[in-house]
Structure formats: structure tokens, C-alpha cells
Amino acid sequence: MAKVKFNEITKQFGTNKPAVSNLNLEITDKEFMVLVGPSGCGKTTTLRMLAGLETPTTGTITVDDDDITRLPPKDRDIAMVFQSYALYPHMTVRDNLAFGLKNLTLSTPQKVIVSLLKLLAYTLLFSVFYAFGYILDSFILRSPGVVFFSAITLSFVIAWIVYPELRKNIEYFVLKFSIGIPGIHDYINQLEEIETRVKQTAEILEIEELLNRKPKQLSGGQRQRVAVGRAIIRDPKVFLMDEPLSNLDAKLRNSTRAELAELQSKLQTTTLYVTHDQVEAMTLGHRIAVMNKGVIEQLGTPSEVYNKPRTAFVAGFIGAPPTNLVKGELTKQGKQLLIRVNEGSFIKIPSDYPNPDLLENHIGNEVIIGFRPEQVEILSIKDSNSITGTVTFTESIGSSTIIFVNLFGSEVRLSEIGHKPRKIGSEIHFRFSGAQTHLFDEKSGISLENHDFSVH
Numbered sequence: 001m002a003k004v005k006f007n008e009i010t011k012q013f014g015t016n017k018p019a020v021s022n023l024n025l026e027i028t029d030k031e032f033m034v035l036v037g038p039s040g041c042g043k044t045t046t047l048r049m050l051a052g053l054e055t056p057t058t059g060t061i062t063v064d065d066d067d068i069t070r071l072p073p074k075d076r077d078i079a080m081v082f083q084s085y086a087l088y089p090h091m092t093v094r095d096n097l098a099f100g101l102k103n104l105t106l107s108t109p110q111k112v113i114v115s116l117l118k119l120l121a122y123t124l125l126f127s128v129f130y131a132f133g134y135i136l137d138s139f140i141l142r143s144p145g146v147v148f149f150s151a152i153t154l155s156f157v158i159a160w161i162v163y164p165e166l167r168k169n170i171e172y173f174v175l176k177f178s179i180g181i182p183g184i185h186d187y188i189n190q191l192e193e194i195e196t197r198v199k200q201t202a203e204i205l206e207i208e209e210l211l212n213r214k215p216k217q218l219s220g221g222q223r224q225r226v227a228v229g230r231a232i233i234r235d236p237k238v239f240l241m242d243e244p245l246s247n248l249d250a251k252l253r254n255s256t257r258a259e260l261a262e263l264q265s266k267l268q269t270t271t272l273y274v275t276h277d278q279v280e281a282m283t284l285g286h287r288i289a290v291m292n293k294g295v296i297e298q299l300g301t302p303s304e305v306y307n308k309p310r311t312a313f314v315a316g317f318i319g320a321p322p323t324n325l326v327k328g329e330l331t332k333q334g335k336q337l338l339i340r341v342n343e344g345s346f347i348k349i350p351s352d353y354p355n356p357d358l359l360e361n362h363i364g365n366e367v368i369i370g371f372r373p374e375q376v377e378i379l380s381i382k383d384s385n386s387i388t389g390t391v392t393f394t395e396s397i398g399s400s401t402i403i404f405v406n407l408f409g410s411e412v413r414l415s416e417i418g419h420k421p422r423k424i425g426s427e428i429h430f431r432f433s434g435a436q437t438h439l440f441d442e443k444s445g446i447s448l449e450n451h452d453f454s455v456h
């Protein structure tokens with residue numbers, strides 16, 4: 001169980017504008033929360049404050065109602081996955097995974113005894129090689145010499161260097177042998193526990209066959225899995241992920257994204273994930289917090305944020321291609337509400353717009369009308385409710401085409417399934433429904449609609 005709460009958090013670096021301002025955010029137990037926003041909006045700073053790598057200027061952060069604002073990172077029971085993976089290059093995958101778990105160490109006298117015992121074990125081993133080599137040399141080469149002894153010893157030394165497992169097993173054997181020494185028993189239990197956890201984690205992430213490799217022998221995707229493994233092996237209260245997929249190529253990013261979502265739902269660990277990629281946010285987050293200039297502009301499920309953007313910024317940020325935003329003055333002719341874009345150029349507000357009464361107070365004001373490229377209906381002929389623009393460019397993106405249109409001097413994009421030929425410079429007629437029309441105040445950028453928006 002882990003519920004995270006940011007209470008009125010502000011972070012200011014020097015005399016600059018605050019990187020994060022009065023941030024309130026509650027992440028519920030087991031939730032996958034995504035912080036999304038453009039570069040420099042304060043996402044990483046927010047994440048680092050939860051990790052304990054930055055201290056808020058004001059405000060508090062609680063985990064399960066315990067104030068952790070000033071607790072050092074190691075005492076927070078929070079694990080972080082970085083964009084750079086941050087793996088130790090000289091360690092094997094097994095050791096990288098185990099690293100965070102190794103907190104029980106031997107005292108100096110225990111280490112001295114274990115080292116002496118190791119020395120004894122190696123001396124015994126070499127004595128056995130020597131005896132065996134001596135016998136073979138005497139009987140096969142018929143002269144006591146060093147040929148077999150050297151060959152056996154050399155093979156062992158090579159194996160000892162190449163296979164860290166061999167070293168471990170010898171050490172383990174010596175430790176077992178030293179079980180009577182106080183404290184060694186606990187240490188062995190800990191090693192066994194670590195080995196079990198490493199195996200379980202490797203199984204979950206399907207990296208069992210990579211355990212003895214070093215990071216440089218892994219692909220980007222495999223490194224990313226190990227980095228995730230290092231976080232999950234600790235079974236922390238909270239996972240923090242800072243753009244963990246951004247170093248992967250597009251195809252791998254898609255498949256790893258799906259794996260991450262599956263993993264989080266299996267482990268049920270409260271997660272805060274930071275990305276500037278809105279597709280990642282929409283596909284991974286149970287809820288997403290859209291940040292801009294240090295504040296959360298909207299918090300909601302992916303569907304709420306997509307269908308009911310609270311601000312023009314959110315409408316423009318979420319969706320690919322982004323929502324078309326056209327500025328103009330809200331006017332009324334008879335019963336018809338219109339946006340006057342230029343002198344003599346109007347966009348009619350669809351007659352099925354659900355909240356026309358809400359707009360009455362804004363008549364005469366500068367507003368922004370938003371409509372999504374994929375929600376327009378392209379018409380073959382003009383009608384009284386259609387909007388007409390001029391095709392400036394088309395772009396095929398697999399199963400559909402993006403049509404760039406000049407609409408009264410502004411560029412808008414329309415998305416159409418398939419690949420109909422369209423002449424540059426030709427007229428195009430389209431419409432969108434009232435339910436898919438978004439209106440925002442031009443100055444504040446806030447929606448004129450009366451949805452139950454949330455920013456906390």
C-alpha cells in the first residue's frame with residue numbers, strides 16, 4: 001500500500017522562475033500516474049523531489065501520510081529507473097540486479113577469517129591439481145613433470161577469470177564451511193535470498209540467460225530491462241521512471257511500453273512515470289497529469305484529457321496530430337453562434353453544440369476554437385454547415401493521410417482514412433460535431449465548457 005501526495009510543492013532554483021509552482025497531486029495506491037509535458041515544464045524536478053534528489057523550496061510530500069519531504073533518498077523505499085539506465089559497466093547483470101539488495105556486510109574480523117579460509121580452499125585446490133598432474137605426468141609421460149599440472153591449473157585459472165559463477169561458488173562453499181563463525185549464517189541466508197530474488201526478477205523480465213553478461217554485451221532494450229529489474233528487485237513502495245524508453249528505437253519502444261504496462265499491473269506498485277511523449281502517457285497512464293510551465297494544467301484519465309481538455313495547451317499537446325486551434329471573436333448572428341476569424345471569415349459553431357448557453361457571457365470576447373484532425377468529416381460537396389479551406393500539402397502516414405489546410409490564413413490539419421488524391425490548391429469542405437468542438441478563453445486558455453475538470 002502506497003499513496004503519494006504532493007502538497008503545495010514549489011521548487012525554485014536560485015532566483016529563476018519556479019521550476020514547479022504550488023503543485024498538488026495525489027497518486028493513489030497501485031496507480032500508474034504519468035506526468036507529461038514539454039521540455040522544461042518541471043516533470044523531472046517533481047520526480048526528483050519525490051526521490052529525495054531535490055528538496056522542495058516549500059510544501060510537503062507524504063507517502064502513506066508519512067512526511068518524507070526531508071528524508072534522505074535511501075530511507076524512502078522508492079526505486080527509480082533513469083533514462084540512462086545507470087547500470088554499473090564493470091558488473092554482470094546478476095551483480096547489477098543484486099547491488100541494491102546488498103546491505104548486510106561482514107565485519108572486518110569476519111572478512112579476515114573468510115579470506116584466510118578462501119586462501120586455504122585455493123591452496124587445497126591447487127594441491128589437488130598438483131597431485132593429479134603429478135600422477136598423470138608420471139604415468140603418461142613417464143617422467144614427473146609439470147605438463148598436466150600446468151594444463152589443469154591454467155584451465156582452472158582461465159575458468160576462474162571467465163566464469164564469475166565459479167568464483168562465487170567457491171566463495172559460497174567456503175562460507176558454508178565457515179558456518180560456525182558468528183554472523184556468517186545470516187550472511188549466507190542473505191546471499192541465498194539475494195540469489196532467489198535475482199532469479200525471480202530475471203524470470204519476470206525474461207532475462208535469465210543474460211545474468212552473466214556485462215552491460216556492454218546487451219542491446220538497448222535488454223539494458224532497459226535490467227534497469228527496470230534493479231528497481232523491481234527491491235520491491236519498493238513506489239517506482240519512479242524518468243523517460244525510461246527514450247533511448248530505444250521506435251519499434252522497441254512500442255513493445256517495451258506494452259511490457260511495462262503489463263509489469264506494473266502484475267506488480268501493482270504505485271508508479272510515477274515522466275515523459276514528454278504524449279502517446280506514451282496516453283497508453284501507460286491510469287491517470288495523466290499534463291504539466292506546463294511548472295503547473296499541472298489538467299489531471300485525468302487519458303480519455304478525459306483527450307475528450308475534455310481543460311485548456312488550449314492540453315488540447316494542443318495531447319493528440320497526434322494535435323488539436324487544431326483557431327483564434328477569433330465569438331459572435332452571434334440571430335441564433336447562430338460563430339467565430340469571426342477575420343473580417344468576413346467565420347466558423348459556425350455546430351448547431352448540436354451541447355452548451356450554447358454557457359457561451360452567451362463570452363460573446364464579443366476573443367476565444368480559441370479547437371477541433372481534432374481525426375474527428376472531422378470531410379465532405380465531397382459544400383453545404384450550409386460545412387467549413388471550406390484550401391489544401392496546401394498532404395502527408396501519407398500508413399493507413400491514413402494528413403491533409404494540411406489553409407483555413408482563413410491559419411494552418412489546420414485534417415486526417416482522412418485512406419489515400420484519396422487531393423490537388424494542392426483545391427478547396428476542401430469539412431465539418432465536425434458539436435460534441436467534438438472545444439472552446440477556450442483566448443487570454444487564460446481555459447475551457448469555456450462546464451466540465452468537472454480536475455488539476456489535483
Ligand code: ATP
Nearest residue numbers: 013016019037038039040041042043044045046276
Ligand atoms: P525535460 O523533459 O527536458 O527533462 P523537464 O520537464 O523534466 O524537462 P525539469 O528538468 O524539471 O524539466 O526543469 C524544469 C526547469 O528547471 C527548467 O527550466 C530547468 O532549466 C530548471 N532546472 C532544473 N534543474 C535545475 C538546476 N539544478 N538548477 C537550475 N535550474 C534547474
